[in-house]
Amino acid sequence: MTAKRLRIIALLAISTVFLLAWAFPIVWSVMNSLKTDSDVLAYPPKLVFTPTWEAYRDVLFGSGSILPNLLSSVIISVGTTVVTMLMAVPAAYALARLRFRGKKFAGFYVLATQMLPPVGIIIPYFLVLRNIGWIDTYQGIILIYLSFSLPFAIWLLVSYFEDIPFEMEEAAYLDGASRLKTLWRIIIPQVRGGIAVTVVFVFLNAWNEFLFAVVLSGNTVRPVTVAMFNFVSVEQTLWAKLAAVSVLAMLPVVVLGVVAQKHIVKGLTVGAVKGGGRR
């Protein structure tokens, strides 16, 4: 056996360990979501069983249907993403391009908000929302999510904007374009990859968020991450249903990942490849 073969086998073994560790919770969720409650609790765990859609039927169409919660999650995530991007794109462009007073401080502030431990500001946020009567409302949750997603999105986007040479913009001005037209026709098409990456991250962060949602939501607005928790109670945990909801909540994430993968990979390597008329 050569050293090269040994190396390959070692690498494969290490990768397999990592893959198993990563895949185990997902496999566990998918399997348990297809079991009956008694199969879930069977010991030793049953690897071979008769799959049933019962848990899915219950969580989707039963009395405690999570469909409204999925809808809540969609509204919150899409709302957060749309508002974030509408504000982050011009803000990132401004930070990357314009010279204005306090620009350095603004840049620092944007980054500093990312460093706060979120749990430390839940109570103040709760008080603020309660005082303006926005607890358990979409606008309340979206507003709070914005306070994290917006700085993050700006910070991510600025580097993409900075990659675009100044001369490209100046050429557009001389070609007769206004600043807005230039942004829309020349700059944004070139940062598409970065925008796609940012959209995915912002959406996923909002979709997966639990800590703030559990405190700031209520009966009207309850995203799926919080609703999932209902299957865990003092008396019992409904493992099969919990697993089914987990799988359902994971689906959009997986779909989005697959759809945006091309953009993400392209977006992450922006500037690493020569060409495209860049200097």
Add this chain to the structure above:
Amino acid sequence: MSGQGQVSFRNIVKMHGEFAALKGVNFDIKPGEFFALLGPSGSGKSTTLRILAGLDAPTAGRVLIDDKDVTSTNARDRDIAMVFQSYALYPHMTVAENIAFPLEMAKLPKAEITPAVKDAARKVKIDHLLDRKPGQLSGGQQQRCALARAIVRKARLFLLDEPLSNLDAKLRLETRAELKKLQRSLGVTAVYVTHDQEEAMTLADRMAVFMSGEIQQVGTPAEVFARPNSIDIAGFIGNPPMNLVPARYVDGDVIIAGHRLKTTATTRGERDVVVGLRPGALRMAVGGLGARVDLIEDLGDTAVLDLDCAGTMIRMRVADGNIPGEGDTISITARPQDIHLFDPATRMRL
């Protein structure tokens, strides 16, 4: 939309904090002229072009185009086309879309844009590449695309910022000639920034020579070459540039390294001067200034000799077939009218 293309700079000053990038620049460009802004890097020529384009605002002074004050007019309202050193093509658009962009911004109808784009592309010979993206073009083709985008609009002024500097040597010579023909056929005023004096000499009708934020001379290439205004210009123009040798002026003669040479240039009395001698104006002649050949750079049809004249370095250009050997001692002279005199204190021509 096409105007005359006459430009005047009136006392333009540009400060970057404490640093004066332009210290009161004045010049006039006639309509249809090919005008070069020549100077070493950091001399202010690019700043001048950017101020003319409206991309930078001057700290003081006025810019006039066709007798209208445009000092505070936006770049997009100046009716100026520009080719950038980096070409600044829009990478997400095809060649055709790149060329069409200025026309779209001018809100021309589609029916007029398509033929105009084809016409501009044909003029710079890239009409077979219209569907490509800039990333799929060679450097020379990208440069042509940038040219086409600039000429398609028939703007009154055509600015070029070192457009040839990213091309390889052979392509640069070809494009240089084509650029001149293109400008002539369009009859448009062109302002051309370059640090390459050979480009300025061959392309320009007139040129302004920049030195540390000031224009030291404006004139035709022939004038600037024949009568450089200052030591700095003399040392910048020509390849190799003029020899600048400290000497003593005594009644119509200059004394270089103990040897007397007649000159037609005159100045008062007896004084220290700097003598300018073009390498190509030096001749080998009996009884001239003695010099030892230190090094020979053979360029094929001519050769440049590095000469040591009693400690003073002088470069001389000689024709092929007339080349001495390295280490030989020769005797050189120059015609009286080929001897330029400069003031060592003010650095200006005497």
